[in-house]
Amino acid sequence: MNTNSKIFVAGHRGLVGSAIVRNLTQKGYENIITRTHRELDLTSQVAVETFFATENPEYVFLAAAKVGGIMANNTFRAQFIFENLQIQNNVIHQAYLHGVKRLLFLGSSCVYPKNAPQPMKEEHLLSSELEYTNEPYAIAKIAGLKMCEAYNLQYGTDFISVMPTNLYGPNDNYSLENSHVLPALIRKIHLSKCLEQGDFETIHQDLLKHGSIGITAESGNEDILLYLKKYGIEATENSQSKTVRLALWGTGSPLREFLWSDDMADACVFLMEKYSFNELKIATGKESETQLRNMHVNIGSGNEISIKGLAEIIQKVVGFTGEIVFDPSKPDGTPRKLLDVSRLNNLGWKSKVSLEEGINIVYGNYIKS
Numbered sequence: 001m002n003t004n005s006k007i008f009v010a011g012h013r014g015l016v017g018s019a020i021v022r023n024l025t026q027k028g029y030e031n032i033i034t035r036t037h038r039e040l041d042l043t044s045q046v047a048v049e050t051f052f053a054t055e056n057p058e059y060v061f062l063a064a065a066k067v068g069g070i071m072a073n074n075t076f077r078a079q080f081i082f083e084n085l086q087i088q089n090n091v092i093h094q095a096y097l098h099g100v101k102r103l104l105f106l107g108s109s110c111v112y113p114k115n116a117p118q119p120m121k122e123e124h125l126l127s128s129e130l131e132y133t134n135e136p137y138a139i140a141k142i143a144g145l146k147m148c149e150a151y152n153l154q155y156g157t158d159f160i161s162v163m164p165t166n167l168y169g170p171n172d173n174y175s176l177e178n179s180h181v182l183p184a185l186i187r188k189i190h191l192s193k194c195l196e197q198g199d200f201e202t203i204h205q206d207l208l209k210h211g212s213i214g215i216t217a218e219s220g221n222e223d224i225l226l227y228l229k230k231y232g233i234e235a236t237e238n239s240q241s242k243t244v245r246l247a248l249w250g251t252g253s254p255l256r257e258f259l260w261s262d263d264m265a266d267a268c269v270f271l272m273e274k275y276s277f278n279e280l281k282i283a284t285g286k287e288s289e290t291q292l293r294n295m296h297v298n299i300g301s302g303n304e305i306s307i308k309g310l311a312e313i314i315q316k317v318v319g320f321t322g323e324i325v326f327d328p329s330k331p332d333g334t335p336r337k338l339l340d341v342s343r344l345n346n347l348g349w350k351s352k353v354s355l356e357e358g359i360n361i362v363y364g365n366y367i368k369s
Helices: 015-026 045-055 070-075 077-097 132-155 181-196 200-209 221-230 261-274 277-283 307-318 342-347 355-368
Strands: 007-010 059-062 102-106 159-164 166-168 233-237 242-249 258-260 297-299 323-327
Touching (some): 007 015, 015 261, 059 077, 070 077, 070 132, 077 102, 077 132, 077 159, 102 261, 159 261, 159 277, 166 261, 166 355, 181 200, 181 307, 181 355, 200 221, 261 297, 261 342, 297 342, 307 355
Parallel strands (some): 059 102, 159 297
16 A cells, blocks of 8 residues: 555444544555445445445455444344345455455454364364354354455455454443443443442433433433443442442453554554565465465454453542442353464564553543543
8 A cells, every 4th residue: 555545444433443544544644535324335235336436445444344242242143144244245345346456354353263272363263163142243254254265266356354352442332232341341330430429410411422221311310320220330328338339241250352443453554554465375374275264364462351350450440449240140251262463473563552551541531522
């Protein structure tokens, strides 16, 4: 890519896409194309075909996807597989038909088996069964990854795929209904702190801003307390003291890896600038293999932390002094998810932002907004 290259970032308003746009802009790229969902419905084959025929982008970052946390993945199973397959099929196929020079497809670490060896190498893909709660989403992402590989092998395209770990950062989704674990914990612990301080006005404003179901401008404190209780936030009182308790799903023992979204974007742009599909084959020693597979690249920090440990870091950053407990009757999800990032490190890239540093930044942005 050069600074005048025509670059389409699909999904530019989301956590991933917005980080990629920031990184490209910071590096001097001047011809970035974006479209909102209202302007371009990526699930529509006709709309995507018209867009590519009109705009003719040279490079594509495919960051658009329907995403959510464990509850959303398990509840909206049909929507997650259908919408993601539609988006991927349309964009990847039109990129091929219109001669896109290079496309980068963003998958997810949930494509790996539930009980994959840890840390998870690229070669562990499809080695055993997936985690049930996010199986439809994972299957869609695996299909996108394999579609890129297949088009490269049959049509000679230059489509590369990356598998980021759990991401967090600016423009994250803080919905209590369908967000991922880190932003959900930030918001829940923030609301718990506000309740601890008796600051119902701030809680009310927060709930209104995020479109909390059942909360209106006329909702009173009792309505707010009932809503918070639904998400495990509750004031408890005994003869000696009054405190706020936050109950979280699962045991708190699952281990997760987290990466600052701008680090992820930097890795994506690094790969798009430095490595074609054929160069990746050479760099990973796969150029002589007759059955080429698993050419994607993991993107992560290489570090992991338990959900309990994550909650404790956020509790410290937020300043919540109440009690955090775990409900083992609720699902944990995959017991451990750590990516082996040696392939990416060997290509010349490593993450820079520590977890506590990133949480401090993102929480500061959250309360300012």
